[in-house]
Amino acid sequence: MFKCPKCEKVIQKPNVQAVAANIVGGGTLKSIAYTCSSCSTVLSVTPDPYALKDEIVAAIKRG
Numbered sequence: 767m768f769k770c771p772k773c774e775k776v777i778q779k780p781n782v783q784a785v786a787a788n789i790v791g792g793g794t795l796k797s798i799a800y801t802c803s804s805c806s807t808v809l810s811v812t813p814d815p816y817a818l819k820d821e822i823v824a825a826i827k828r829g
């Protein structure tokens with residue numbers, strides 16, 4: 767178990783929210799933010815695995 771760094775409550779299931787991360791130099795990257803279920807503090811932001819999967823499948827289909 768781990769605790770939120772802000773409210774210090776135990777986080778059983780963090781919330782996940784879709785966000786668009788700005789890429790320095792231009793463009794955006796479909797990403798997801800993990801947030802505390804109690805106070806909504808952002809715990810982590812990472813590339814959206816589903817968006818990455820869709821892009822890989824599309825690239826394979828293009829050949």
Ligand SMILES: [Zn+2]
Nearest residue numbers: 770773802805
């Ligand atoms: Zn919290």
